[in-house]
Amino acid sequence: MPQGSKMRNIYMAFPEGKHKVLTLSYDDGKVPDKRLVSIFNEYGLKATFNMNFGLEKNPFTFPYEERIPFSEIKEVYKGHEIASHTFSHPTIARCPKEQIAQQILEDRRGLEEIMGYTVRGFAYPNGSFSDDVVDALKTCGMAYGRTIRSTHGFDLPADPYRWDPTCRHADPDLEAIYNEFIDAHKTQYLYCLYVWGHSYEFDKQNNWNIIEKFSKKIGNKSDIWYATNIEIIDYLEAVKRVQVSVNGDFAYNPNAKNVWIEVDKKSVELKAGETTEL
Numbered sequence: 001m002p003q004g005s006k007m008r009n010i011y012m013a014f015p016e017g018k019h020k021v022l023t024l025s026y027d028d029g030k031v032p033d034k035r036l037v038s039i040f041n042e043y044g045l046k047a048t049f050n051m052n053f054g055l056e057k058n059p060f061t062f063p064y065e066e067r068i069p070f071s072e073i074k075e076v077y078k079g080h081e082i083a084s085h086t087f088s089h090p091t092i093a094r095c096p097k098e099q100i101a102q103q104i105l106e107d108r109r110g111l112e113e114i115m116g117y118t119v120r121g122f123a124y125p126n127g128s129f130s131d132d133v134v135d136a137l138k139t140c141g142m143a144y145g146r147t148i149r150s151t152h153g154f155d156l157p158a159d160p161y162r163w164d165p166t167c168r169h170a171d172p173d174l175e176a177i178y179n180e181f182i183d184a185h186k187t188q189y190l191y192c193l194y195v196w197g198h199s200y201e202f203d204k205q206n207n208w209n210i211i212e213k214f215s216k217k218i219g220n221k222s223d224i225w226y227a228t229n230i231e232i233i234d235y236l237e238a239v240k241r242v243q244v245s246v247n248g249d250f251a252y253n254p255n256a257k258n259v260w261i262e263v264d265k266k267s268v269e270l271k272a273g274e275t276t277e278l
């Protein structure tokens with residue numbers, strides 16, 4: 001470096017300069033999702049709900065196994081993300097390639113017709129995936145795929161098509177994990193707590209108290225960004241597009257939305273399409 005120049009410490013940050021994000025993911029679109037959504041809404045939490053377009057009228061034994069009618073979906077899940085979980089929930093890694101592509105695309109087509117926005121999120125049914133399934137997701141324009149492998153950690157996904165969540169809500173360590181997340185304060189890291197499950201488990205095990213306690217404890221906090229899965233993926237893509245001068249004295253945000261960086265520990269908002277002095 002030339003004499004007199006200094007290296008500024010510049011980091012990517014989450015919206016409003018935050019460094020913690022909570023996201024949730026619930027599968028299969030069954031009736032207990034309604035109660036779950038109302039709990040999340042009460043505490044300001046955001047979730048992704050993974051649906052099978054081909055299973056709306058699937059026969060069921062217990063009331064909690066009934067799927068929410070598609071006529072209600074738009075209203076029930078308002079403010080949250082609807083994502084794909086395949087058309088008919090096969091163990092998809094066992095399917096021939098033609099079936100894989102149809103399972104993804106036909107689910108996406110149906111969900112988009114209902115929701116009126118592009119559906120780009122995906123959760124692997126039965127946790128099943130392979131390199132072929134990942135290739136098919138990319139070809140079908142999907143932005144990420146969630147696995148069922150718990151990390152018990154807070155890392156952002158190294159590969160969004162193999163997005164391993166932190167844990168299930170039924171994990172015996174859930175409480176210890178979310179308390180650690182709430183206490184996390186080292187601003188040199190970005191933390192992501194990712195919890196997933198099925199809302200019918202709460203009816204089946206009669207343990208709604210788990211998610212009520214969790215939501216009350218972790219919700220409405222000023223230092224946590226509450227986001228759906230796709231909001232995280234889209235935000236990270238956007239913030240990675242930022243162009244910072246070599247001297248670190250200005251930055252250009254080429255996106256259509258504002259993003260945040262941290263410069264020498266100070267949070268800086270970069271306005272969409274503008275160059276900002278740092």
Ligand SMILES: [Zn+2]
Pocket residue numbers: 027028085089125126
């Ligand atoms: Zn499922």
